Amino acid sequence: MPPATEHTHHLKIRNHSTQLEMNPGPAAGARQGEDVEGKLRAAQVQLEQLQHQRESLERERLEVETLNTRKREFISAQTELTERLASTVQRIEREIYELKEHTADLDQARACFAAHLAKLEKINPDGWSxxxxxxxxxxxxxxxxxxxxxxxxxxxxxxxxxxxxxxxxxxxxxxxxxxxxxxxxxxxxxxxxxxxxxxxxxxxxxxx
Known part of the structure; x- marks a missing residue:
């Protein structure tokens, strides 16, 4: 008879364990709710991070577009100003060259006229015999x-x-x-x- 008693007691413990597994108590349900809320909070945080990243990328895109626009404007102004300055420098150089030649011609004319003037001033018909x-x-x-x-x-x-x-x-x-x-x-x-x-x-x- 003792072996039969041990067998019955073993069956009772096993049934009790199965009952606990199939009917979780309030504590297990609370933990599951906390897990869902934690996942929701984590997802919300991840969404906020993604939103910040999107906003940051959008700001960077706008900055790049602004810089590219300014670069194009500068290149256009640089080209126009470079051409204007280059042509003006050439005209000034040509003007300086012509002025130098003109000044040299004037200096020759001045020397020529001064020589004629000196000769004419020396002529004194009243003193001739x-x-x-x-x-x-x-x-x-x-x-x-x-x-x-x-x-x-x-x-x-x-x-x-x-x-x-x-x-x-x-x-x-x-x-x-x-x-x-x-x-x-x-x-x-x-x-x-x-x-x-x-x-x-x-x-x-x-x-x-």
Whole structure:
């Protein structure tokens, strides 16, 4: 009989364990509810993180687009400004070169006119003797003609430049020149003694 008793007791314990597993108590249900809420909270946190990441990526995208737009604007302005500056530099360099040439021409004209001026200022017909008057006038007229010719050439040349006002619009006033001038000078040279003697005779006659 003792073996039968042990067998019955074993069956009771097993049944009790099966009953506990199939009918969980309040504590087990609470733990399951807590697990669901924890998962919900974790999912909510994950969603918030994803939302922050999306917003961060959107900000980065907008920043990149803004930077690209600014870069394109700068490149366009850089190209336009570079072309404008380059063309202006070329024009300025060309202007400087032309100014240098123009200045060199003006300096040559100044030196030429100064030389003619010095020669003309040295001519003093009143100080010439009668014997040297004809030859002196011949040389003086040649000097004056040369100066007048170069003045006329310079005035014509600079009339088409920025320095046209240096001549104040004046034109060369030609000295007596050409065949008439030569005939006049030659006639004066040949007839000057006669003119002088006639003048002296007239003065003597009038004095008497």
């Amino acid at each position: 009668r014997e040297h008057l004809a030859a002196g006038l011949e040389r003086a007229m040649a000097i004056a003609d040369h100066a007048d010719d170069e003045f006329a050439q310079a005035a014509e040349h600079y009339s088409r430049t920025r320095s046209s006002n240096l001549f104040n619009g004046s034109k060369a006033r030609r000295m007596v020149s050409g065949d008439f001038a030569r005939q006049f000078r030659n006639g004066l040279a040949y007839n000057l003694p006669v003119i002088i003697l006639g003048s002296i005779a007239l003065i003597v006659y009038l004095v008497k």
